[in-house]
Amino acid sequence: MEASSSLWSGVNSGIVLSLLAVVWTMLWQGLQGLQLQHFFGRHSRHLSRRLAAAFDPYLTVTVAEYDGGRMRRSDAYKEAQAYLQRATREARGGVRHLKAEPGKDPDRMVLSMDDNEEVADEFRGATVWWLAYTAQPREDAGGPSYFWGRASRAERRFYRLCFLERDRDLILGEYLPHVRREGRAVMVKNRQRKLFTNISGDSWDSDGFWSGGSSWSHVVFEHPKTFATLAMDPAKKKEIMDDLDAFRGGKDYYARVGKAWKRGYLLYGPPGTGKSTTIAAMANYLDYDVYDIELTSVRTNTDLRKLFIETTSKSIIVIEDIDCSLDLTGKRKKKKQAAEGDGEGSKDGGDKKDGAEAAGKEEEEEKEDKSASKVTLSGVLNFIDGLWSACGGERIIVFTTNHVEKLDPALIRRGRMDKHIEMSYCCFESFRFLARVYLGVDAHPLFDAVASLLREADMTPADVAENLTPKGPGEDADSCLAALAKKEAADDDEE
Ligand SMILES: Nc1ncnc2c1ncn2[C@@H]1O[C@H](COP(=O)(O)OP(=O)(O)OP(=O)(O)O)[C@@H](O)[C@H]1O
Numbered sequence: 001m002e003a004s005s006s007l008w009s010g011v012n013s014g015i016v017l018s019l020l021a022v023v024w025t026m027l028w029q030g031l032q033g034l035q036l037q038h039f040f041g042r043h044s045r046h047l048s049r050r051l052a053a054a055f056d057p058y059l060t061v062t063v064a065e066y067d068g069g070r071m072r073r074s075d076a077y078k079e080a081q082a083y084l085q086r087a088t089r090e091a092r093g094g095v096r097h098l099k100a101e102p103g104k105d106p107d108r109m110v111l112s113m114d115d116n117e118e119v120a121d122e123f124r125g126a127t128v129w130w131l132a133y134t135a136q137p138r139e140d141a142g143g144p145s146y147f148w149g150r151a152s153r154a155e156r157r158f159y160r161l162c163f164l165e166r167d168r169d170l171i172l173g174e175y176l177p178h179v180r181r182e183g184r185a186v187m188v189k190n191r192q193r194k195l196f197t198n199i200s201g202d203s204w205d206s207d208g209f210w211s212g213g214s215s216w217s218h219v220v221f222e223h224p225k226t227f228a229t230l231a232m233d234p235a236k237k238k239e240i241m242d243d244l245d246a247f248r249g250g251k252d253y254y255a256r257v258g259k260a261w262k263r264g265y266l267l268y269g270p271p272g273t274g275k276s277t278t279i280a281a282m283a284n285y286l287d288y289d290v291y292d293i294e295l296t297s298v299r300t301n302t303d304l305r306k307l308f309i310e311t312t313s314k315s316i317i318v319i320e321d322i323d324c325s326l327d328l329t330g331k332r333k334k335k336k337q338a339a340e341g342d343g344e345g346s347k348d349g350g351d352k353k354d355g356a357e358a359a360g361k362e363e364e365e366e367k368e369d370k371s372a373s374k375v376t377l378s379g380v381l382n383f384i385d386g387l388w389s390a391c392g393g394e395r396i397i398v399f400t401t402n403h404v405e406k407l408d409p410a411l412i413r414r415g416r417m418d419k420h421i422e423m424s425y426c427c428f429e430s431f432r433f434l435a436r437v438y439l440g441v442d443a444h445p446l447f448d449a450v451a452s453l454l455r456e457a458d459m460t461p462a463d464v465a466e467n468l469t470p471k472g473p474g475e476d477a478d479s480c481l482a483a484l485a486k487k488e489a490a491d492d493d494e495e
C-alpha cells in the first residue's frame, strides 16, 4: 500500500514538474527580447536542468583550483580552464560574463567564463554543463596563522561539471580525458614564454597566499638568440642540441630508470664567452620558460625550496655566477669573526667612544645579517636533487661560473650537473661564423690577419661580436674588419 502511494505521488510530482516545465518554457519565450532575459537566463537553465534531473538524475564532478596542499594550482583545473575557452567562445548567447587575459597575439584577448557563469558542451550526443564558482573563505584552515591566515581568507575557485547519470561511463571514461588533452593543446597554443625572476620581501601573492619572503615575478621571454646565431664549435653545438633533444623526448626513459626528469648543465668560462647567450639559445630551442634565480635575494633554504616548487615543468632554472652566490655564508662568518677581533681591540684601549661605535656597527651588521641570504650549499644540493625536484618533471637546471675551480665538487658532480660545457675564447672558426652572421661576409682579404691575431691573443666572442657590429651608416664590412685587426694590434702593443 505504502509502495503504491509513493509510486502515485512520484507520478503526480512528475506530472506537476512537466506542467511547470511547459509553463516555464512559455514564460521564457515571452521574456525573449526583453532586458530581463539577461537576469533570468542563468536561472532558467538551472531550472530546466533540475526538471530534467527529476526524470533522469545528474551527477557532478568538481575540479578545485588548488589541491589539498594548496602549494600549486592543479593541472586539471588549468586544463579545464583552457578547454572551456573554446566552449565559451562557441556558446551561442550563453556566457555573458567573461574574463579577459592578454594572449600570445598582442592584439587579442584570451577569453574565459567568469565566476558563476555556466556553459553547456556537447560530446558524442551527450550534453554536459560546466559551472564556474568560488567558495567562501575557509574559517577553519589549520596550520600556522602566518602561513594560512591570509590564505584561508582567499576565495577558492572551482569548476563543476554536471551530466546525466545515463552518460556516466562516456563522461568519466572519455569526455574528461578529452577535456584534459584538449586543454593542454590550448595551453600550448596560447603559451607565451616567460622569464621569471625571484623577488625578495615579505609579501602575499596574487592568490592571497603568503609568499614566504620570496616569490616569482615575470616578463615575456623574447630573447632573439638561437643556436643558428651562436658561435660555437659545430661539434660541440651539435652535441648540446642532441642532448637537449634526448632530454625533451626522454619521459619514458626517465620513468623506466626511476630518475627525476631533470638535467643539470654547468656552463663555465671567462666573461663574455657566451654562457648567458647559450642559455637563451637553449630556451628558444626547447621552447621552455626560464627561471633566473638570484640566490642572494633568497633568504633561507626553505624559501629556495618554495621557489623551486612553484616552477613549472618545461622550464630552465638558472643560477648565474654560482661561485659568487654560494660564498655568502663563508663571507658572513668571516665578517663576524673580524668584528669580534675589532671588539677585543677596543676593550684593551678602554675607549668608550670606540665601544659605542662598535655597538652601532654590530647593530648595523645584525640588520644586514637578517636581510642577507642564509642559503647554504646543502640547501642548494637539496634543491637540485631533493625529493621536491621530482615534482612536475621536465626541468633543466643551469649553473654558470667564471671560476669552475672554486666550486665545491659536490655541487657539480655528475648526476647533479650532468653536462659540463666549457665556453672558451674566440677561435678562427667562431670568428668566421660571427663575420657571416654580423656582416654577411664569408671570405675577406683581412681574414688571414685576424686569424693570426686570434692565435696570439685571447679575445672573447663578445669582443669580436662588438667589433663586427657597424656603429653608423658609414661603417661596412671592410671598416669593421680593419678596426678589429687594428684593435688587436693596438692591444698587443699596449702589452
Ligand atoms: N658564442 C657567442 N656567439 C654569439 N654571440 C656571442 C657569443 N658569446 C658572446 N656573444 C655576444 O656577447 C654578449 C655577451 O655574452 P654573454 O652575456 O653570453 O657572456 P657570458 O659568458 O654570460 O658573460 P658573463 O660571464 O660576464 O656573464 C652577448 O650579448 C652576445 O651578443
Ligand SMILES: [Mg+2]
Pocket: 275, 276, 277, 320, 400
Ligand atoms: Mg652571463
